[in-house]
Amino acid sequence: MTELDLDGDDVQSDAVDELPDELVDESEGDGKLTAEDVQDVLLYTLDWSVQSLLDRIGRTFDINPAFQRRDAWNAERKSRYIESLMLGLPVPQVVLAEDKHSKRFIVLDGKQRLVTMKQFGAPDGQFRAFRLRKLNFLEQLNGKKFDQIQKSSETAEWAESFLNQPVRTIVVRNWGKTEVLYEVFRRLNQGSLPLSPQELRQALFPGEFSTWINETSANSSAIQRARRLKREDFRMRDAELLLRSIAFQEAIESYDGNLREFLDRMCENGNANWASRREEYQKHAAATEKSIERTEMIFGAGNTFLRYIDGEHPEYVRRFNVAVFDLMCMVLSSPEVTDSIVEDHRDTFKHRFEELCLRDTEFSDALKSTTKTPRATARRIISFGRAVEEETGLSLSVVRRAETLIAHAPKH
Template sequence: MNPADSDDALINFADDADDEIEVQASVDRYRDAVLYGTDWTVRTLLEQIEQGNIDLSPTFQRRDAWSRKNKSRFIESVALQLPIPQIVLAERKEQRGTYIVLDGKQRLLTLAQFAGELADDHPLWEDSAKAGPLRLSGLTVLTGLNGKTYKDIVSFPALGQVRTQFDNHTIRSALIRNWPDEDYLYEVFIRLNTGSARLSPQELRQAMKPGQFTEFLGVRSANSSVLQKILGLNAPDFRMRDVDLLLRLIAFLTRLPAYKGNLKPFLDETHDHYNARWSSEQNAVDNLVSRIEDGLEFLVRCFGDAREVGRRWAADQFDGPINRAVLDVQLASALDVEVRKAVQAGKLDLKATFIEMSLHNSEFTEAIAGTTKSIASIRTRYKCWKKALEDKIGAEIHMPSLPNG
């Protein structure tokens, strides 16, 4: 399935579905934030993008979600001056007048690809130049625009009215200023998407935490074929849950003793840690991700199907959604030399051992179900899995150091 064809390209993660984001409930947190609405014309929004005031980074553009048909229909709706859902922007604290996009990235990117006039040094230019201008197709109302780009419309005097309607159509924009902290924006982010596919906090993390490690995560996850296979994708996930998963795997393999029981700040801190230390940590992280990819390939070979890796066993089959708690322990063991030797020698069937554990070890199954992020759950599932493998191969294996508690 191609993310460009569906919002449901990646089935949501099965673990920690309701408790990954925890924010303070105090009303005081909401009093100082200023939220107001404004109507910006399409041309004004495009000027903001062209000037870099609304950030649509190349990393995001590579995760373009809409098909050309969907983009064309959106452009047609704008040209017909049909109502367009509002976009939501949060003003950056460090630079007034510049914005983080909380909702509406695909709409803004489509406008830029169709009618943006990007300077040669604009961050979007390289990828936009490669793709070429958006050429409309599949239109059912303004059929005379099929096959045309925005420049074609500009060059045809007979289409002047269509261009005017497009440029001057207003899109409602909600602007947030003076927000108290990142958790406030996370809360807004989640509430905006209540009832729709759950978004990963990584989408907002990528916007709010720029840096070389941030760029590395976006590029490396997008280029990881095995990560895409395990997630059931054939292209990068436009909601960046593949980035989220890669960040988590790095964090659990390198910084697990520092885990305090709340997943979001742990991943935030890991993100900040590597952004701040990238010059000294780059080689180590790059090598670690290569090992992670190799470990995932090893798991695919052991299980025989990428869509069975990182899934719970229930009702005589593997679940569809990925369970990150399962993948954490499976990957950790896949990096151990003794485990690999035992599999190669035919002494260990990793898939059969996991199914056996799922059927007969209630302590383990409880630790990979429901709320899996507690320190107790983490310690339990790592210890149970480690013991099961050691009993099978008769040798000690090495797993990450565990958090205290």
């Protein structure tokens, strides 16, 4: 049995130079829900014993084992939670949603707690065991795994107490639209660490494509550099970044401004078509990484995916700008662009981007407000894409695709 090495901070540490987000587009919601959409939602409570939960985790409770590599808790925090269960101390409730199409439950809140229970009480090849450490009250259990505690006559009572402890769960039923679950998810996380909707998307749309997005982004040093992460992100911001890049490469012409639905649809289509289109999705991922490398070549690693602003001394805003990420990935992954072209023109590409930020009001506005609209999305790609065309003499297919998008986009 592999044992977790979980020394370190209370939660996963990102790189010291991680940048805050300048734009938070998807988690703002799209304002399409009404009172009628939510008034039929039903809630009911269930108290399951830990033993019952252990039997369900990974089966009817849909938790992808790949979630573990994005573990947010270290062994000390896991141990405190297990100690609370053993002693019957209050613990937060788990929030689930009934899946309308299967007999499984979607975990809306409490995934880390469920994973911790499983890793401790019923570890296997997917849920790896850990030893208790730094307990406040049950110091005699420090350094022990569950099977050791259970087999010892001196400590077996605590193993039994753990298994029999009831855990309150709230189940959401009759939720109708997936937008309802996103709204519940957002409200659960108000006032706490903001979580990416990507974690919920992974639960709503399980499949080989979704798993591949998770694993590929977790293993991509380029995506983590772009997002200023030290390792795979437990908030799944790296996974969402890869997904949106692939979605725009796949179907930018069909983007209608509802980013959440656009990304959901990409997951649905990707899962459905994985067997026949796997290689194409992998090419999109490779193109994403290549575009990140080319952006680094142009701007230097410190100034990638930032907005440039005027002032006494013009400078790059020290906040990650996902709109800049989108346009660089699209333009620099256009099939007509090569490494040698970027290397030959990197200074002029940088200069033209800065000029657009400072002199083109429509372009600069598309990087800082209403960035989800089809017109803003198309406009920033077209503006920078045409600058690249003028410098190189190329005709970029991505510019034509963005022009198709803007031709069908509403004027407002």
